[in-house]
Amino acid sequence: MADPSSPPAAPRRRLAEDERRRQIIAAAIEELAEGGYERASLTRIAARAGVSKGLIWHYFSGKDDLMESVASATATAIRERIASRLDLTEPVPAVIRAALRHVARLSVDHRAELVALTHIAHNLRHPDGSPRLTPDHYEASYRAQEVLFRRGQAEGTLRDFDTRVMAITYQGSIDAMLAHLQAHPEVDPESYADQLAELLLDGIKSA
Amino acid sequence: MADPSSPPAAPRRRLAEDERRRQIIAAAIEELAEGGYERASLTRIAARAGVSKGLIWHYFSGKDDLMESVASATATAIRERIASRLDLTEPVPAVIRAALRHVARLSVDHRAELVALTHIAHNLRHPDGSPRLTPDHYEASYRAQEVLFRRGQAEGTLRDFDTRVMAITYQGSIDAMLAHLQAHPEVDPESYADQLAELLLDGIKSA
Amino acid sequence: MADPSSPPAAPRRRLAEDERRRQIIAAAIEELAEGGYERASLTRIAARAGVSKGLIWHYFSGKDDLMESVASATATAIRERIASRLDLTEPVPAVIRAALRHVARLSVDHRAELVALTHIAHNLRHPDGSPRLTPDHYEASYRAQEVLFRRGQAEGTLRDFDTRVMAITYQGSIDAMLAHLQAHPEVDPESYADQLAELLLDGIKSA
Amino acid sequence: MADPSSPPAAPRRRLAEDERRRQIIAAAIEELAEGGYERASLTRIAARAGVSKGLIWHYFSGKDDLMESVASATATAIRERIASRLDLTEPVPAVIRAALRHVARLSVDHRAELVALTHIAHNLRHPDGSPRLTPDHYEASYRAQEVLFRRGQAEGTLRDFDTRVMAITYQGSIDAMLAHLQAHPEVDPESYADQLAELLLDGIKSA
DNA sequence: CATGAATGAGACTTCATTCAT
């Protein structure tokens, strides 16, 4: 009947529902970024989204579910945004340089999402107090990085080193960069990214 | 007759001011580390410390003051613990290797304090929602690192690079290391520290 | 099975905003009148109104706002009740006699409101401790009285005297009358009012 | 042994004790006058008196006892201060004029005590919520006034009227005067007192 | 589908009072 890739009669309900979810998630991100986790009450989120408080329970099963949805939506969006801009066929050092530049730009374009994600990762808990988003949250990224590093080692552009430690270090450098760029808007993101790439690739020891 | 569910109503000991403050701060650190910021209510903290809720206001002006006290006490303790173990007269690369090893060991010996400090840094806010512990919280560390790096450049053991970017990267690598070591107790801290030192000093590019 | 000590958990009715506000204000008045300012906690007020504690914050911004609402609602109601019963076209002495009678009756019909208003006026404070309802609270009444007195002087039914002092004295006599009538229910309000009118109009000096 | 009216070896403990009580009572009066009943916590009172919190329980059985002591000490002091200045052998109208002048001056010299007394009278309660200082608190004054008025009627300087109503009115006029003088320091107390005396003695009706 | 009135648990805080020192 209809081509599923561009349905001419897509169920409006569905669309409106996704719209609403996005709207609430966006409001949650803004609240989290501006006031931190504790102040991000559902009352404030609903108010900012311009919907009634009760509506949140139509689209999410509760606060925890909303927060988890925010986290996964944000993480996915960020990952896709970067991946889509990289040419993975280039030599690995070049890929790393490009990736750092792209990430640095994120701090400018998507600051709120990054901050919100951090808050949720640190604060969202199970009822017993244990974290809901473990650091394995980074696990996917780590693995992707390791694949990249090993390709570099195979193609001879990278020397031999522990790829897991480097993946963690790489992620840590990025987090620190993002935090610093957000706190210091006067610093040029791309220049910082280039310096960081140089440090990671060449080390700091002389000779 | 005896109610096993409630402690036998401690006999109201009178402690020195410093001792009590430390006791309450210690309880706060444990609560923060185990349950995160939101769960760390003063009710729970007092209960864990084995004192009445009201006593907290005898020693701190309120929750924010307690949290700030926890943060500064913890930060000071950590800094001193590391500084006292370093021999700063050695060549800079050796200092860096030693420092990373010491820090790595922290994740084993003082995990709770590190986690608590992180939670407070991320969540403690002014009444208007703005963060109370800005990232300048790291500023002192950054400066100290930069001094070290410049000495290395002067003595010829380090090449020329942007010391500020490196200081930030260094701190970020450490935070990532600590998080990873805490999530993965099976990883050997000192071995990780050595690998990290090698990466930072030599870079990852071949030849 | 049924617990006689707690009401059968009212079925959560939904009321119009004005109705609920009035209900809560009425409960506050009763609590204030019966137990004074300190005992009039929001817990007790909510319990008496038969609503949950939290609902009070739905209709008032807090305790102070509730108390101020009680005060202004009460003051308005009282003023209107008296004004509507007076014929201001009569000679001033007759107006005064009639007014005093009406006010005296208030002590019978609206004792609780009067007491509540007094408590709020004496106890409601700004955060710094300064009174929230200044005696200028009476200012409107004073001015109205003075207008009346001056008309009496113009029409020749009253002699020349300081109208401000008389307005204050008049109000003070009324407050004292109300307090006395409330403490002594055996005294006849109208008879007292008539005696008071005679005193104020004729003085007590012989000849 | 010793003349009790001027004991040469009066027990020093006693004296110190009275001193302390007065000191605490004075602090309570100041707190009550400045911040009202609710803010007058024993912590604040002790701090203002410059003694430790616990000491209050050495001299008073608790907060209520302290407040009652404040009230009775204050009432006694005020009454004596006025009585000692009056010449009761003069014609009653003159006594009234003089008394009103003295009372008016009180509002300047002893404002705090008057305010404190009012606060206690309005707020001090029995555990069940019933007032602790009934309006009979005024009863002694009323009776004294009535005696005075009846003497005036006997000596022919006052006409015939209900002395109880007049006593209440007299007291009410005074309370209103004091409140007004306190709120309006620019008003001259003696002038107000004279106007009030004229009103009460001569009434306001013309001819 | 959507609203927001209503609830109840739990948070922070204050304060009269007790008691070890």
Place this chain on the structure above:
DNA sequence: GATGAATGAAGTCTCATTCAT
């Protein structure tokens, strides 16, 4: 006698969640 550390009850207030409309 005097102190102030310590307690426990009660108060104001917030917030996730439910439910009548």
